Amino acid sequence: xxxxxxxxxxxxxxxxTNLHIADGRFADAAPEGAEVIDCGGRILIPGLIEAHxxxxxxxxxxxxxxxxxxxxxxxxxxxxxxxxxxxxxDPRVQSERQAIQSVAxxxxxxxxxVDVDTHHGLAGVEGVMATREKLAGIVDIxxxxxxxxxxxxxxxxxxxxxxxxxxxxxxxGGLDPCGIDRDPRAHLDAIFALADKHGKPIDIHLHxxxxxxxxxxxxxxxxxxxxGMQGQVTVSHAFCLGAADRAAVAALQDQLAEAxxxxxxxxxxxxxxxxxxxLRALGILTGSGSDGIRDTWGPYGNGDMLERAMFIGLxxxxxxxxxxxxxxxxxxxGGAAVMGIDSYGLTPGCAADAVLVEGxxxxxxxxxRAPRKLVLKGGRVTARxxxxxxxxP
Amino acid sequence: xxxxxxxxxxxxxxxxTNLHIADGRFADAAPEGAEVIDCGGRILIPGLIEAHxxxxxxxxxxxxxxxxxxxxxxxxxxxxxxxxxxxxxDPRVQSERQAIQSVAxxxxxxxxxVDVDTHHGLAGVEGVMATREKLAGIVDIxxxxxxxxxxxxxxxxxxxxxxxxxxxxxxxGGLDPCGIDRDPRAHLDAIFALADKHGKPIDIHLHxxxxxxxxxxxxxxxxxxxxGMQGQVTVSHAFCLGAADRAAVAALQDQLAEAxxxxxxxxxxxxxxxxxxxLRALGILTGSGSDGIRDTWGPYGNGDMLERAMFIGLxxxxxxxxxxxxxxxxxxxGGAAVMGIDSYGLTPGCAADAVLVEGxxxxxxxxxRAPRKLVLKGGRVTARxxxxxxxxP
Numbered sequence: 001x002x003x004x005x006x007x008x009x010x011x012x013x014x015x016x017t018n019l020h021i022a023d024g025r026f027a028d029a030a031p032e033g034a035e036v037i038d039c040g041g042r043i044l045i046p047g048l049i050e051a052h053x054x055x056x057x058x059x060x061x062x063x064x065x066x067x068x069x070x071x072x073x074x075x076x077x078x079x080x081x082x083x084x085x086x087x088x089x090d091p092r093v094q095s096e097r098q099a100i101q102s103v104a105x106x107x108x109x110x111x112x113x114v115d116v117d118t119h120h121g122l123a124g125v126e127g128v129m130a131t132r133e134k135l136a137g138i139v140d141i142x143x144x145x146x147x148x149x150x151x152x153x154x155x156x157x158x159x160x161x162x163x164x165x166x167x168x169x170x171x172x173g174g175l176d177p178c179g180i181d182r183d184p185r186a187h188l189d190a191i192f193a194l195a196d197k198h199g200k201p202i203d204i205h206l207h208x209x210x211x212x213x214x215x216x217x218x219x220x221x222x223x224x225x226x227x228g229m230q231g232q233v234t235v236s237h238a239f240c241l242g243a244a245d246r247a248a249v250a251a252l253q254d255q256l257a258e259a260x261x262x263x264x265x266x267x268x269x270x271x272x273x274x275x276x277x278x279l280r281a282l283g284i285l286t287g288s289g290s291d292g293i294r295d296t297w298g299p300y301g302n303g304d305m306l307e308r309a310m311f312i313g314l315x316x317x318x319x320x321x322x323x324x325x326x327x328x329x330x331x332x333x334g335g336a337a338v339m340g341i342d343s344y345g346l347t348p349g350c351a352a353d354a355v356l357v358e359g360x361x362x363x364x365x366x367x368x369r370a371p372r373k374l375v376l377k378g379g380r381v382t383a384r385x386x387x388x389x390x391x392x393p
Numbered sequence: 394x395x396x397x398x399x400x401x402x403x404x405x406x407x408x409x410t411n412l413h414i415a416d417g418r419f420a421d422a423a424p425e426g427a428e429v430i431d432c433g434g435r436i437l438i439p440g441l442i443e444a445h446x447x448x449x450x451x452x453x454x455x456x457x458x459x460x461x462x463x464x465x466x467x468x469x470x471x472x473x474x475x476x477x478x479x480x481x482x483d484p485r486v487q488s489e490r491q492a493i494q495s496v497a498x499x500x501x502x503x504x505x506x507v508d509v510d511t512h513h514g515l516a517g518v519e520g521v522m523a524t525r526e527k528l529a530g531i532v533d534i535x536x537x538x539x540x541x542x543x544x545x546x547x548x549x550x551x552x553x554x555x556x557x558x559x560x561x562x563x564x565x566g567g568l569d570p571c572g573i574d575r576d577p578r579a580h581l582d583a584i585f586a587l588a589d590k591h592g593k594p595i596d597i598h599l600h601x602x603x604x605x606x607x608x609x610x611x612x613x614x615x616x617x618x619x620x621g622m623q624g625q626v627t628v629s630h631a632f633c634l635g636a637a638d639r640a641a642v643a644a645l646q647d648q649l650a651e652a653x654x655x656x657x658x659x660x661x662x663x664x665x666x667x668x669x670x671x672l673r674a675l676g677i678l679t680g681s682g683s684d685g686i687r688d689t690w691g692p693y694g695n696g697d698m699l700e701r702a703m704f705i706g707l708x709x710x711x712x713x714x715x716x717x718x719x720x721x722x723x724x725x726x727g728g729a730a731v732m733g734i735d736s737y738g739l740t741p742g743c744a745a746d747a748v749l750v751e752g753x754x755x756x757x758x759x760x761x762r763a764p765r766k767l768v769l770k771g772g773r774v775t776a777r778x779x780x781x782x783x784x785x786p
Contacts (some may be wrong), residue, residue: 064753117568244637269662271712298712299760300703310693317663319691320460360457367692 004311004352005030009039016041023097024378028348038389039356042138042373045328046345047108047353048099048305049335052203052236052289055095055112055131055141056124059092059294061392062087067299073207075180077149080296081119084308091127095141097392102303103139106355106372110139110337111203111289113146113173113236116164118156125164138382138390141223142339144203148174158190163284165198175205177216184219192223201340203231203264206240209272214241217252224259231260234338236289238263239280242272250278257282260379262338265330266291267308267315276316276330277323287335288312305331306357307369324363352379371387395772396746398423402432404739406755411436414745417771422739432749435766436758438721439738440746441698442503442728445596445629445657448488448505448524448534449517452687454785455480460692466572466600470542473689474512484520488534490785491686492524496532497781499748499765503532504596504682504732506539506566506629509557511549518557531775531783535732536658537596539566544583545574551583558591567597570609577612585616594625594733596657599633602665606633609705610645617652624653628732629682631656634672635665643671650675655731658723659684660701660708667725669709670716680728681705698724699750700762717756745772 007089008016020030025080057080059065065087069250083089095112101109114124125143132141145164151157165172166170172195177187195202208216217240223234235256241249241263262285265274277287288308293301310317312327336344343350356374359365375383382389397414409425413423450473452458452641456482457719462472476482488505495503507517518536525534536555544567545551558565567584568579588595599611610633617626630648632643634656649656655678658667672679686694705711729737736743749767752758768776775782 064757066754067433067756068715069713076400193602221708260496267662269704269708299714299717300707301757302761314693315662320462321692361459363460363692364457367687368695 003034021379050110051287051335056091058098060097091124095131100392103302108353113144115148117149144171144173203234234262236264241274267312285337287338321363414772424742443503444680444728448483451491453490484517488524493785498697501746505538508541510542512618528693537566596627627655629657634667660705680731714756
């Protein structure tokens with residue numbers, strides 16, 4: 001069913017019209033005999049882009065995990081490595097559970113950071129790869145090899161990352177070069193070398209605040225230029241861009257724009273965050289993601305990227321309709337641009353990846369986190385009325 | 394139906410038991426012939442407390458309002474006064490719509506600030522009073538006379554507040570003594586004089602940041618002591634308690650604790666906010682509320698105080714189960730204490746105001762914002778499966 005005509009549909013809240021899908025792509029006309037779906041005047045938005053999550057370690061579907069973890073980042077990292085063993089967490093099953101829930105909420109593309117460490121090796125990568133294969137045609141999953149437990153401090157991790165990239169992982173990950181590895185030079189040299197060797201882009205977690213984060217950012221900038229990787233490096237979280245010293249941040253942001261570094265924000269409300277309107281004004285590609293969903297780090301999150309747009313709006317004080325539309329754009333076109341997804345959108349020629357939502361306007365759909373009536377992936381119906389066509393394991 | 398036995402119910406997530414309700418109150422045993430409700434092992438929490446909202450001016454049920462308002466506080470205030478006229482907003486209808494939605498989410502008590510100004514007079518108060526009467530037995534509504542447009546800058550407002558209090562409004566409101574009226578002395582003297590005259594408590598909006606807010610706080614403290622109003626003054630929002638200078642904030646918080654001033658936070662994510670764990674550690678009564686719901690200030694909000702507990706958790710970085718339980722406690726016992734609600738809770742003798750929610754644990758119910766199966770007010774079923782027993786107008 002990849003030939004469709006959607007009738008009485010409102011693309012991005014515009015006036016009702018008909019849209020055609022031929023061979024899984026939006027088209028000027030549908031082939032004869034295309035199936036017709038009456039959209040009842042609902043709004044069509046492009047498929048939601050989950051540009052930062054951790055499919056391998058959600059606890060979805062398991063009995064409640066009572067969180068009694070300490071307050072430091074390293075407490076959470078050490079606890080997680082242990083709990084994976086004590087709970088017998090299966091990355092294949094968990095990633096499938098989370099991905100199916102995301103599809104039900106309208107997600108068509110996921111970038112997942114997947115733990116690579118000397119304790120669990122490549123089990124996470126193998127599990128998410130199996131899910132990726134199983135869900136082909138339902139949701140696209142891109143994998144980042146993510147050294148969650150540190151890389152330089154845990155010898156053998158770089159070799160595992162190298163192996164993961166040889167296996168088909170698409171992106172080189174990294175994590176707090178100063179805060180975790182306490183060696184920005186060695187950490188960043190290692191990940192840029194991996195990127196060089198495999199010809200793959202980089203997406204690095206950067207939780208470091210204020211001046212510590214700026215140092216890491218500057219070192220990332222130096223290497224991005226030296227390796228000619230402009231447009232191929234993403235910094236996730238980037239809390240240091242929310243620092244109070246806006247003059248210092250502005251100087252840094254100008255350099256990020258010039259080096260075409262992308263930013264992915266999860267818009268957490270308890271810390272400083274990049275100001276998305278500033279990033280967009282500078283032309284810095286900006287996406288968003290759910291981060292961890294119901295895991296050992298915390299109980300929150302559900303994979304709903306329409307709700308994430310609301311969080312972006314709340315966190316950035318976006319109240320006007322045009323501002324709320326910007327928040328959604330970060331969760332659609334912004335994330336797609338960061339991930340380099342081709343032919344994305346609702347215009348003829350684009351892949352028919354789209355979500356039908358309730359609401360009078362796009363802003364209302366975001367504010368209500370409106371029910372998803374239908375989700376399409378390449379013109380195929382992947383979810384109806386909030387339920388994925390596949391059952392979770 | 395105020396004599397009930399709830400079977401297979403888990404109070405606050407504890408082991409399943411039976412709870413009895415006699416004449417609308419929890420009791421050690423139910424009278425013979427009491428109706429039996431099988432709770433299916435779900436969790437029972439006390440009725441949710443909406444301790445800060447604006448019932449009179451929600452736009453719920455109206456066509457979408459396209460927000461193009463300017464960025465300053467005064468832009469929003471001036472715009473709102475005008476839009477009330479252009480939309481013909483009826484405070485009676487709007488307050489009923491919002492209150493019924495709140496009941497569906499499990500709210501049993503609402504404190505609503507209601508605009509009093511020289512343009513619209515007491516129309517808001519009269520409208521919410523009519524709703525309060527209509528919804529008696531479904532939800533308790535307490536009204537704060539709120540000088541949203543300023544008091545000293547708009548002569549005649551104090552007299553209207555005085556009239557509102559004579560009509561039966563329970564609480565004296567106030568707003569940014571420096572930021573809006575630009576005259577902290579005159580503003581605070583006026584509201585404390587009204588409180589004296591009518592023998593009623595105070596709940597003042599304080600958006601002022603940093604040192605400006607500290608000044609207003611100090612002036613509130615001076616008058617609280619001078620008027621012997623310890624335990625009868627609430628400061629809503631109190632963004633200045635989230636300021637970066639924690640030593641200055643700590644000194645102020647010690648005084649707030651000593652004067653028994655209460656804090657109500659809406660846990661917005663775009664500004665500094667009071668640190669709820671610090672407040673609780675000091676014994677400062679702390680409640681929460683939704684603030685405005687889908688109004689001319691912004692499109693967000695739905696009146697769900699279980700979701701508000703999640704926002705408190707996200708904003709205050711509450712991840713451990715005991716911390717998430719604290720967030721819910723602010724939306725239940727905390728708000729009830731701020732509002733001075735007697736006989737609140739799930740123990741024998743307490744009014745049978747309670748909500749039955751899905752979830753394995755209380756923390757899960759908060760994280761999921763779990764569906765509400767049943768809402769009781771004085772033992773009467775006021776909502777089932779997410780729908781109030783009354784239809785909204």
